[in-house]
Amino acid sequence: MEPGPPGATRPAEPGPRLHGECGADLAASASLLSRAEAEPQRRALAVAAVLPAGGSGERMGVPTPKQFCPILERPLISYTLQALERACWIKDIVVAVTAENMEAMEGIIRRYQHKRISLVEAGVTRHRSIFNGLKALAQDQPDSKLSRPEVVIIHDAVRPFVEEDVLFQVAAAAKEHGAAGAIRPLVSTVISPSPDGCLDHSLERARHRASEMPQAFLYDVIYAAYQQCSDYDLEFGTECLQLALKYCHVKAKLVEGSPDLWKVTYKRDLYAAESIIKERISQQICIVMDTKEDEEHVGRHLEEMLKNELNHLKVTSVTLCHAGRDLQQVILEQCYSFVCVNVMTSEFEETQKLLNTLKESNLSILYPVVVISVHFLDYKSVPVDQKMENLMQIRELAKEVKKRNILLCGLLIFYPQDKQKLQESVRQGATIITTFIKERNSGFIGQLLVA
Incomplete structure (x- = not known):
């Protein structure tokens, strides 16, 4: 049948x-x-x-x-x-x-x-x-x-x-x-x-x-x-x-x-x-951001874009100041897709915290958990070559967490840009995130994708 x-x-x-x-x-x-x-x-x-x-x-x-x-x-x-x-x-x-x-x-x-x-x-x-x-x-x-x-x-x-x-x-x-x-x-x-x-x-x-x-x-x-x-x-x-x-x-x-x-x-x-x-485990996305709830920064643009693009899915956000309590609740709800937005901190500090929490939870025993580490590059204050070199450590990090059935990839968005260009970059980023979450394709693992 x-x-x-x-x-x-x-x-x-x-x-x-x-x-x-x-x-x-x-x-x-x-x-x-x-x-x-x-x-x-x-x-x-x-x-x-x-x-x-x-x-x-x-x-x-x-x-x-x-x-x-x-x-x-x-x-x-x-x-x-x-x-x-x-x-x-x-x-x-x-x-x-x-x-x-x-x-x-x-x-x-x-x-x-x-x-x-x-x-x-x-x-x-x-x-x-x-x-x-x-x-x-x-x-x-x-x-x-x-x-x-x-x-x-x-x-x-x-x-x-x-x-x-x-x-x-x-x-x-x-x-x-x-x-x-x-x-x-x-x-x-x-x-x-x-x-x-x-x-x-x-x-x-x-x-x-x-x-x-x-x-x-x-x-x-x-x-x-x-x-x-x-x-x-x-x-x-x-x-x-x-x-x-x-x-x-x-x-x-x-x-x-x-x-x-x-x-x-x-x-x-x-x-x-x-x-x-894949469809059943991709119905919820948790966005983790290194900011206070009432602060406005570029990560909020990505959150709003994901909510607009994925109106048929449940999109929740967690700020790191409440991450311990809120993340545990999200994990109990069996969310298998996470977007970690790094703006205020350097490199993978907050992503690593999220990965450690996921490993301790044993959430990934039954299903692969997707984590997208998002980084906004201020090319006026940080040389592009230096930033890219630092972010390439994602390859080794991805290999490590893959052993725990966690699929990690990186996403780089240039910032600041004029409003129209930024909107387009964020939209492309949302598309990349959506594709990885729905497909859970191992080809994305350890990659640093640019929107």
């Missing part, structure tokens, strides 16, 4: 919030009251999740299994785990992975600080992997840290954009009906060909739906279904809801899913997923 639009209008990326804050996102239209009412219901569910992640990525045509393919230098499966971890009411997440990829998966869990994750060895087919995950949740397993849940969610490791609301809806529906699954309208009409390759008949698209993930079940229902499965089911089957119906006579409740539930299947889907992630 081709990827649809991101679906969520809010800028927050999929996955858990930093500093332990999670489980707070509901549908954008929900009121504060309904949020408060829904949270106890979520926590009352005893829920676990199983992710089959033993696929080979054959349809993608790449040697690396698709769940381990990098997006912004981070494996795809990490984004999916992040989305599930965001739901604090999911107690355990069991990942079924092949023996040869077990060590790599353990490394991903450590590097990206995933929590509540247990690994089991995958089977040779999707259903066998799911069954292995379900068996790991059974109470009769020796030395197991897992507990038997009331409801189990089954989700694909390569569907990274699942929202907490959908997870909760299928889990709640499963508790009531025994089984539930997300569905979406069909994009194309389904046809049945005859043995000679001609059209036999077609289905009426409006009457049918595409089965998606996540799906959820009462644990006892889906476990009993898998225990009764034939070898043919385990070898060639793909639809879990059908197993619950076939062996336990449980009709699944179908829940309308969002456009975000598409599955990364082909190589082009990786580019689409990267584009969505």
